[in-house]
């Protein structure tokens with residue numbers, strides 16, 4: 001039976017200790033420290049300070065730390081260090097030495113890239129592969145031949161490898177030395193319980209297991225029981241006030257009360273009057289709403305990209321890459337994670353009805369997709385909740401996409417009367433008391449009623465043109481574009497780099513070009529307060545050096561990079577891009593299987 005040793009939070013959170021601690025003190029290999037320095041990562045975060053030495057000692061660790069606290073390096077750095085040593089003593093293995101399991105393909109790609117980059121910077125002969133369950137068995141077999149030292153994947157894919165005989169259970173038993181369950185609190189809710197159970201009997205007793213999560217839950221407890229063998233488990237931190245642990249302290253949270261109908265007007269005011277800092281990640285609860293916002297903003301010359309579970313995987317990865325590289329400032333992400341389970345159940349009902357009627361089931365969104373949990377959106381300064389999330393937990397994870405590690409961020413939530421219930425829950429979770437400044441959700445003060453009203457006429461006029469039909473058409477259009485992008489990524493990248501032109505994700509979808517007069521807000525519509533507020537936001541941005549270096553630095557990078565298909569890295573458009581005809585030939589492309 002595992003013994004739980006609880007570490008008092010003050011040992012983890014002490015500021016003095018934080019100042020003193022370095023990666024050297026934690027016993028980290030010089031090569032890893034140099035690699036981190038190249039990434040401008042100079043001192044460990046609290047979770048890294050505590051977890052790294054323990055993992056290096058070989059302890060099983062259950063690490064719980066708030067979103068954006070640096071959990072990935074907390075396990076990757078010691079994992080790699082251990083493999084550096086293991087590779088010198090190398091005995092012939094038939095399966096990976098370390099397996100990292102994550103709930104979504106996006107996370108798997110993210111972790112894989114981080115491992116690969118560290119390996120390259122450290123110049124060590126370690127091999128890492130990333131596998132997904134939609135890969136053909138032959139590709140899985142090729143990728144695992146060798147075998148690689150590290151496998152990053154989802155539990156469903158590992159189960160597939162086992163059942164297809166690509167991974168032998170006995171080889172796992174002989175080879176596996178480290179198993180990481182990242183975003184452990186999500187794995188079971190994504191429906192991976194059976195997949196994990198298929199692996200657990202083959203995990204050798206000596207294997208070191210790590211469970212990383214942002215929240216404590218019954219699911220994490222269940223996983224602990226399933227996976228952990230060693231008798232010594234350190235749970236960090238298990239005591240203290242839950243909200244202090246999960247809410248990032250460096251995010252200024254604010255809210256605006258408005259009707260559901262006025263939300264477009266408010267988002268226009270915030271963005272057009274430059275009252276929030278870029279980059280901005282906008283969350284909606286449905287895909288249609290995302291397209292409605294995109295089309296609406298386009299009319300005012302504000303370009304944005306959308307991200308949702310309906311898009312092909314290659315496109316989703318590429319959109320994230322481009323956004324992270326600073327190629328566009330506004331990303332509208334549909335967060336349907338909280339409704340996923342419900343939708344899957346609904347879908348099952350529809351499917352069974354359909355099969356009874358011998359009808360074809362509708363294409364299904366990718367259930368291994370998630371934009372909220374774990375995805376490391378880089379340099380997001382503002383998270384904007386266009387729709388409120390459905391729970392406190394959803395809120396915490398959304399605002400955790402900004403203020404990552406040592407950076408700061410802001411969130412603005414648009415709250416309509418029918419969202420008041422969840423808003424009140426969030427407020428009471430955060431603690432509505434005067435003493436607690438760090439986690440407060442306060443009214444957004446930079447936007448005055450006057451400023452909003454000055455834009456009302458234009459906003460209402462334009463919003464009428466964004467009809468349901470227009471939304472439906474542009475959603476279909478975007479899907480066609482992205483399927484084509486996705487296929488282009490596969491088929492033509494190596495042959496012709498100019499095809500990168502097609503990969504612009506913030507393309508205008510409106511049939512009519514935006515009217516020039518809507519692009520600028522005339523001076524007579526702006527009051528002095530708004531001008532002042534906008535100036536302050538701009539000054540703050542300039543002070544932070546946040547003037548979208550990604551877009552300017554892009555051309556240089558584009559010339560240098562050689563193989564965009566392999567890296568799927570963000571490569572941007574050239575000026576004067578070719579417009580592509582939208583054909584129907586790609587309609588029949590296969591949908592992503594999970």
Ligand SMILES: Nc1ncnc2c1ncn2[C@@H]1O[C@H](COP(=O)(O)OP(=O)(O)OP(=O)(O)O)[C@@H](O)[C@H]1O
Nearest residue numbers: 043044045067068069070071072214374376404405
């Ligand atoms: N010691 C550090 N100093 C500065 N930045 C860091 C440090 N460690 C990690 N980061 C950066 O902080 C960001 C967040 O890290 P990471 O994704 O590991 O957080 P997380 O705790 O896993 O969050 P989530 O629970 O949302 O997945 C990343 O961009 C990472 O590169």
